[in-house]
Amino acid sequence: xxxxxxATPDLLRSVFRRHAAGVAVITAxxxxxxxxxxxxxxxxxxxxxxxxxxxxxxxxxxxxxxEAAGHxxxxxxxxxxxxxxxTFARSGADRxxxxxxxxxxxxxxxxxxxxxxxxxxxxxxxxxxxxxxIVIAEVVxxxxxxxxxxxxxxxGRFNRLRx
Amino acid sequence: xxxxxxATPDLLRSVFRRHAAGVAVITAxxxxxxxxxxxxxxxxxxxxxxxxxxxxxxxxxxxxxxEAAGHxxxxxxxxxxxxxxxTFARSGADRxxxxxxxxxxxxxxxxxxxxxxxxxxxxxxxxxxxxxxIVIAEVVxxxxxxxxxxxxxxxGRFNRLRx
Numbered sequence: 001x002x003x004x005x006x007a008t009p010d011l012l013r014s015v016f017r018r019h020a021a022g023v024a025v026i027t028a029x030x031x032x033x034x035x036x037x038x039x040x041x042x043x044x045x046x047x048x049x050x051x052x053x054x055x056x057x058x059x060x061x062x063x064x065x066x067e068a069a070g071h072x073x074x075x076x077x078x079x080x081x082x083x084x085x086x087t088f089a090r091s092g093a094d095r096x097x098x099x100x101x102x103x104x105x106x107x108x109x110x111x112x113x114x115x116x117x118x119x120x121x122x123x124x125x126x127x128x129x130x131x132x133x134i135v136i137a138e139v140v141x142x143x144x145x146x147x148x149x150x151x152x153x154x155x156g157r158f159n160r161l162r163x
Numbered sequence: 164x165x166x167x168x169x170a171t172p173d174l175l176r177s178v179f180r181r182h183a184a185g186v187a188v189i190t191a192x193x194x195x196x197x198x199x200x201x202x203x204x205x206x207x208x209x210x211x212x213x214x215x216x217x218x219x220x221x222x223x224x225x226x227x228x229x230e231a232a233g234h235x236x237x238x239x240x241x242x243x244x245x246x247x248x249x250t251f252a253r254s255g256a257d258r259x260x261x262x263x264x265x266x267x268x269x270x271x272x273x274x275x276x277x278x279x280x281x282x283x284x285x286x287x288x289x290x291x292x293x294x295x296x297i298v299i300a301e302v303v304x305x306x307x308x309x310x311x312x313x314x315x316x317x318x319g320r321f322n323r324l325r326x
Contacts, residue, residue: 012213012302015280018239019205020185020313020324042182043204045218046293050175053216053297055208076181117178127290129299130209134216136292139175150183154313154324161183161315162323 020154023081025088026054027073027102027110030065034096034110037062038089040153042074050139052121055132061091063133071107071122072137075115078148079160084112085151106141117144183317186244188251189217190236190265190273193228197259197273200225201252203316205237213302215284218295224254226296234270234285235300238278241311242323247275248314269304280307 027036041055052074056066066072077085088095096102096110105111106120121137152159190199204218215237219229229235240248251258259265259273268274269283284300315322 009210009213011305011307012207012210012215012282014307015237015239015282015302015305016207016215018280018307018309018313019187019207020183020315021206022183024182041206041208041216043184043206043218044175044179044182045204045297046295047172047175049293050172051293051295052175052179053204053218053292055206055216074178076178117181119175119178125290125292127288127297127299129216129288130212130214132209132214134208134290134297134299136290136297139178142174142178144174144177144181146181150181150317152183152315152324160325161317162325 017155020152020159023077023085023151023153024054025075025077025084025112026056027112028065028069029108029110035062035065036088036095036110038085045136051124051136052119052139053134053136055134057132059131066135067126069123071109071120072135073105073109073111074119074121075112076117077151078116078146079151080148081115081151082158085158114146116146116148116150118142180318183315183322186240186248186314186316186321187217188238188240188247188275189219190275191228191232192271192273198225198228199251199258199273201248208299214287214299215282215302216297216299218297220295222294229298230289232286234272234283235298236268236272236274237282237284238275239280240314241279241309242314243311244278244314245321248321277309279309279311279313281305
């Protein structure tokens with residue numbers, strides 16, 4: 001059977017393995033402390049008003065906090081931050097324990113240190129989309145004074161820009 | 164004034180210039196012929212059912228067709244396809260004229276030749292998000308037999324993977 005007749009999660013996964021994405025960490029202040037996870041779905045959505053979006057699985061450990069959060073933190077990871085990306089993708093890890101360096105940022109949102117750029121967004125929608133939600137947030141704070149080129153993800157592993 | 168107090172479209176833009184993204188071309192069958200545009204917001208959303216998303220500006224030339232389309236085409240561009248990406252980002256160009264190579268694909272959707280992977284999705288939602296809409300589509304066809312590594316976009320120009 002040709003691949004174009006296989007409309008399955010496998011087909012989606014196989015096609016997106018050929019796609020490359022920048023790597024971000026999303027954070028929020030939960031009732032039990034800071035939560036966060038590594039995301040490859042971050043996108044800039046709208047300029048006016050300034051909106052961004054990302055996906056989060058409703059079965060993920062971060063979802064209860066993201067579902068309740070008024071604000072979220074969005075961090076662009078640098079190419080030197082593979083370990084940080086792995087920490088925030090690892091089940092059961094205390095993601096905010098050392099060596100993770102972070103502080104309380106605007107609106108009480110956990111902000112990671114040493115990233116090329118970060119934003120705090122006010123959540124304006126959580127759109128149902130299968131086993132995930134697409135979170136839309138309006139930018140209310142941020143900074144981009146960090147240095148470093150972005151970390152990438154492709155074919156199931158981290159990568160970097162060539163030029 | 165520190166950057167973290169400047170909650171403006173400029174802040175969103177400055178932060179996302181540090182982000183890297185894979186490059187895709189979105190297509191649809193419009194009443195007046197095929198339409199398509201270059202997108203850096205493509206994301207895999209849900210495995211069950213298999214959903215993807217991308218953003219489209221409501222002021223863009225492709226929007227009327229995307230607004231009415233039952234299905235859309237999604238193409239992962241290869242690192243050798245910078246010209247194709249530029250064509251589908253250029254105002255006023257006949258994007259489907261030679262040297263663009265394409266065919267009528269499943270559901271009548273225009274499918275570009277020579278890409279590493281492509282999908283046809285059934286549109287399930289067009290979510291308002293400021294001056295854009297987030298289109299959510301369920302995968303119904305696709306193939307990934309093409310070769311080539313992905314084209315990237317960062318700091319306003321095309322780039323490639325290092326490793």
